[in-house]
Amino acid sequence: MFEALSDKLSGVFDRLRTRGALSETDVGEALREVRLALLDADVALPVVRDFIAKVRERALSTEVLGSVTPGQQIVKIVNDVMVAELGGEGAVPLNLNAAAPIPMLMVGLQGSGKTTTAGKIALRLKERVRKRVLLASLDTQRPAAQLQLAQLGERAGVPSLPIVAGQTPVQIALRAMETGRREGFDVVILDTAGRLSIDEALMEEVKAIRTATNPAETLLVVDAMTGQDAVNTARAFHEALGITGIVLTRMDGDARGGAALSMRAVTGAPIKLMGLGEKLDALEEFHPERVAGRILGMGDIVGLVEKAGETIDQDEAEKLAAKMARGKFDLEDLAAQLRQIGRMGSLSGILGMLPGMGKVKAQLDDAKLDPKILKRQEAIISSMTPKERRAPDIIKASRKKRIASGSGTTVQDVNKLLKQFDDMSAMMKRMNKLGQKGLMRHGLSALLPKGMAQGNRPPGRGF
Amino acid sequence: MALGGFFSRLKEGLSRSTQKLGGGITAVFVRRRLDDAALDELEEVLIGADLGTEAAARVIAAFRRSRFGKEVTDQEVKEALAEEIAAILRPVARPLELDPAHRPHVVLVVGVNGTGKTTTIGKLAQLWHEQGRRPMLVAGDTFRAAAVEQLQIWGQRTSCPVVAGAPEADAAGLAFDALGRARTDGNDVLLVDTAGRLHNKSVLMDELAKIIRVMRKQDPTAPHSVLLVLDATTGQNAIQQVKVFKEMVAVTGLIVTKLDGSARGGIVVALAESFGLPVHAVGVGEQAADLRPFDATDFARGLVGL
Ligand SMILES: Nc1nc2c(ncn2[C@@H]2O[C@H](COP(=O)(O)OP(=O)(O)O)[C@@H](O)[C@H]2O)c(=O)[nH]1
Ligand SMILES: Nc1nc2c(ncn2[C@@H]2O[C@H](COP(=O)(O)OP(=O)(O)O)[C@@H](O)[C@H]2O)c(=O)[nH]1
Ligand SMILES: [Mg+2]
Ligand SMILES: [Mg+2]
Numbered sequence: 088m089f090e091a092l093s094d095k096l097s098g099v100f101d102r103l104r105t106r107g108a109l110s111e112t113d114v115g116e117a118l119r120e121v122r123l124a125l126l127d128a129d130v131a132l133p134v135v136r137d138f139i140a141k142v143r144e145r146a147l148s149t150e151v152l153g154s155v156t157p158g159q160q161i162v163k164i165v166n167d168v169m170v171a172e173l174g175g176e177g178a179v180p181l182n183l184n185a186a187a188p189i190p191m192l193m194v195g196l197q198g199s200g201k202t203t204t205a206g207k208i209a210l211r212l213k214e215r216v217r218k219r220v221l222l223a224s225l226d227t228q229r230p231a232a233q234l235q236l237a238q239l240g241e242r243a244g245v246p247s248l249p250i251v252a253g254q255t256p257v258q259i260a261l262r263a264m265e266t267g268r269r270e271g272f273d274v275v276i277l278d279t280a281g282r283l284s285i286d287e288a289l290m291e292e293v294k295a296i297r298t299a300t301n302p303a304e305t306l307l308v309v310d311a312m313t314g315q316d317a318v319n320t321a322r323a324f325h326e327a328l329g330i331t332g333i334v335l336t337r338m339d340g341d342a343r344g345g346a347a348l349s350m351r352a353v354t355g356a357p358i359k360l361m362g363l364g365e366k367l368d369a370l371e372e373f374h375p376e377r378v379a380g381r382i383l384g385m386g387d388i389v390g391l392v393e394k395a396g397e398t399i400d401q402d403e404a405e406k407l408a409a410k411m412a413r414g415k416f417d418l419e420d421l422a423a424q425l426r427q428i429g430r431m432g433s434l435s436g437i438l439g440m441l442p443g444m445g446k447v448k449a450q451l452d453d454a455k456l457d458p459k460i461l462k463r464q465e466a467i468i469s470s471m472t473p474k475e476r477r478a479p480d481i482i483k484a485s486r487k488k489r490i491a492s493g494s495g496t497t498v499q500d501v502n503k504l505l506k507q508f509d510d511m512s513a514m515m516k517r518m519n520k521l522g523q524k525g526l527m528r529h530g531l532s533a534l535l536p537k538g539m540a541q542g543n544r545p546p547g548r549g550f
Numbered sequence: 551m552a553l554g555g556f557f558s559r560l561k562e563g564l565s566r567s568t569q570k571l572g573g574g575i576t577a578v579f580v581r582r583r584l585d586d587a588a589l590d591e592l593e594e595v596l597i598g599a600d601l602g603t604e605a606a607a608r609v610i611a612a613f614r615r616s617r618f619g620k621e622v623t624d625q626e627v628k629e630a631l632a633e634e635i636a637a638i639l640r641p642v643a644r645p646l647e648l649d650p651a652h653r654p655h656v657v658l659v660v661g662v663n664g665t666g667k668t669t670t671i672g673k674l675a676q677l678w679h680e681q682g683r684r685p686m687l688v689a690g691d692t693f694r695a696a697a698v699e700q701l702q703i704w705g706q707r708t709s710c711p712v713v714a715g716a717p718e719a720d721a722a723g724l725a726f727d728a729l730g731r732a733r734t735d736g737n738d739v740l741l742v743d744t745a746g747r748l749h750n751k752s753v754l755m756d757e758l759a760k761i762i763r764v765m766r767k768q769d770p771t772a773p774h775s776v777l778l779v780l781d782a783t784t785g786q787n788a789i790q791q792v793k794v795f796k797e798m799v800a801v802t803g804l805i806v807t808k809l810d811g812s813a814r815g816g817i818v819v820a821l822a823e824s825f826g827l828p829v830h831a832v833g834v835g836e837q838a839a840d841l842r843p844f845d846a847t848d849f850a851r852g853l854v855g856l
Binding site: 123126127128129131132196197198199200202206228229230231232234235236237238239242283284285310312313314315316319320323337339340341342343345346365 | 594597598599600602603662663664665666693694695696697699700702703704707746748749750751781783784785786787788790808810811812813814816817836
């Protein structure tokens with residue numbers, strides 16, 4: 088969509104032949120497109136207004152350089168302002184500069200992900216900075232909420248405060264801090280019940296918890312899918328508690344996450360972490376420069392590269408790349424590649440992070456590219472003899488039949504796989520012409536076996 | 551739920567959420583000519599209520615045709631705008647009907663994480679139990695920590711039996727067993743809870759499809775209702791959610807939760823236009839009694855602060 092925005096903007100500016108300072112009318116027209124893009128990304132209206140004003144000011148005082156089009160210039164300004172508004176470059180770590188036990192308070196609306204995030208932070212502090220963490224649930228509202236945190240603690244290998252029925256949230260908070268002191272914990276994470284920002288009684292309650300514990304971090308946990316209400320929620324929680332950081336959950340979804348900008352604008356508090364899944368290790372630092380692109384619809388390219396880097400076996404990937412470079416790619420390598428794809432998890436999820444990949448993603452979704460297919464293809468290859476894998480040309484009818492029955496598939500499946508291999512080999516040749524740089528740029532599309540879906544054409548360009 | 555009581559309670563639930571929108575319109579229209587600038591501001595008010603840029607533009611375009619240039623009072627604008635929105639919502643305001651031909655009528659409850667699926671099941675169980683039906687609940691969220699225990703507490707609160715399996719048990723197998731049990735025990739409604747899942751995770755979506763496939767081995771007509779639970783604070787992503795869930799598991803209706811908060815749920819208007827799926831009910835709190843039928847006129851009037 089960022090590409091769409093870029094396209095629209097260049098459309099607006101294509102008519103302009105003049106270089107030099109951008110005119111007020113031209114900028115105005117471009118900014119209308121930017122405004123719509125931001126609103127469609129769920130950035131709250133008052134925040135959009137401020138944002139547009141900043142971009143306008145900067146655009147009008149910027150000379151358009153000879154080498155770029157006015158449209159590109161505006162896009163860059165929009166991106167720069169977005170990064171700055173989200174907090175500038177780099178991530179802001181959790182504040183651990185306080186006397187132990189350091190209290191951390193988790194607050195937010197119902198169902199935003201507080202309890203899960205409490206478990207994730209506990210695991211992170213335990214594993215990355217070797218802190219002794221105590222988890223305490225002050226949620227006496229939601230059925231089984233305290234048990235939920237206790238179970239998450241077990242999964243994370245982090246102790247949780249014993250549950251005592253009948254205590255009020257403030258009593259539990261005090262007991263947690265006392266236990267933390269007595270048993271020498273470094274950090275005490277206080278998970279609270281979800282509450283609506285307009286629920287005065289519950290807002291008073293959380294204020295009392297804050298006063299009683301004086302947390303080093305008061306983290307507002309927000310769903311990345313939040314709409315315009317993000318400003319109301321952020322303002323109310325910030326006014327009541329003084330938010331020190333924001334955690335954005337469900338960033339593994341496909342929401343554009345404009346709420347991040349709204350929350351940050353209203354509270355001025357840094358977005359510190361983001362949740363990328365339900366598992367306890369699915370927590371990452373928030374990097375404004377990456378999320379900016381996502382809000383603008385550009386796709387989190389850096390995030391994609393990192394995710395690929397984490398899940399892909401480096402050695403195997405390098406070997407593969409070397410083979411590709413030499414033009415020597417056989418079915419053995421295809422099997423390795425299928426394993427890599429399997430490890431990368433939902434390929435369509437990853438593609439969703441990329442700009443201009445919407446169509447491919449839709450085709451993939453149609454094709455239901457699921458692990459079962461990958462497994463089946465691996466099975467086919469493993470039913471081949473080493474010789475067949477190295478020289479697939481020798482696989483004719485009778486061999487196909489044997490391979491099919493050996494792998495519990497059909498001859499048709501075997502044919503499909505061989506066709507796919509042919510297509511990939513052809514692509515490799517093309518890529519080799521592009522050289523090393525081309526390989527980097529096309530690495531992912533090479534991972535996308537053509538023919539896995541009918542009519543699915545891996546993009547030759549566009550990454 | 552007596553109807554009079556229903557209206558006042560819905561208003562109560564919605565009133566907070568509409569104060570701001572109502573205020574916005576008041577600010578815009580006290581003794582004012584409905585000109586371009588006024589309509590632009592009105593459009594922004596709708597966008598601020600999560601209608602989205604396109605739906606807001608459509609509503610305003612229709613509004614412009616009939617009202618442009620008139621001198622209008624605040625009240626008139628609100629009334630007319632509410633009617634404009636109510637007309638969009640009316641076709642989708644349809645209660646959830648249980649078909650007595652099915653024993654049990656199987657209700658599968660789906661949605662992304664944390665929207666209120668389990669709580670809504672508790673509320674529906676309460677409602678139907680009060681009406682003399684015999685619901686059975688299935689703890690199909692075998693993934694999230696203590697999700698089973700959460701539903702079991704709802705079962706106790708509403709005096710309904712809960713079928714649960716071992717932790718991390720296969721949800722489809724569990725649903726299959728539960729359906730068999732409900733048939734033997736003579737329960738007339740089976741409410742199947744599921745783990746929250748993001749619509750863009752195809753493996754998880756396939757699991758949901760599997761639950762349906764497996765239940766159909768017991769009853770080829772099941773599930774009889776597939777309810778998608780939407781959180782009213784959700785912005786434009788709700789459209790994608792509905793689209794994918796509808797494609798994957800043939801959603802038959804929506805329930806919108808957390809309308810007791812400051813979010814106004816305007817996305818429902820865009821959803822009604824795009825998908826036409828029935829909106830059966832709204833959640834206005836965390837307790838068993840906090841479920842209301844979805845009423846188009848009320849919702850629309852509430853949205854504009856009437
Ligand atoms: N996909 C995804 N789900 C999440 C994330 N964080 C939390 N959840 C899920 O959201 C739901 C609600 O989370 P919970 O921690 O209980 O929210 P709380 O009510 O704020 O404590 C659960 O199903 C969690 O597994 C995330 O980053 N991604
Ligand atoms: N204020 C409010 N909270 C709700 C409503 N429905 C559910 N909740 C709360 O939202 C949170 C998540 O609900 P839950 O049913 O566990 O969601 P699930 O993950 O979709 O099953 C819990 O804290 C519920 O109490 C509602 O209509 N209003
Ligand atoms: Mg919680
Ligand atoms: Mg649940």
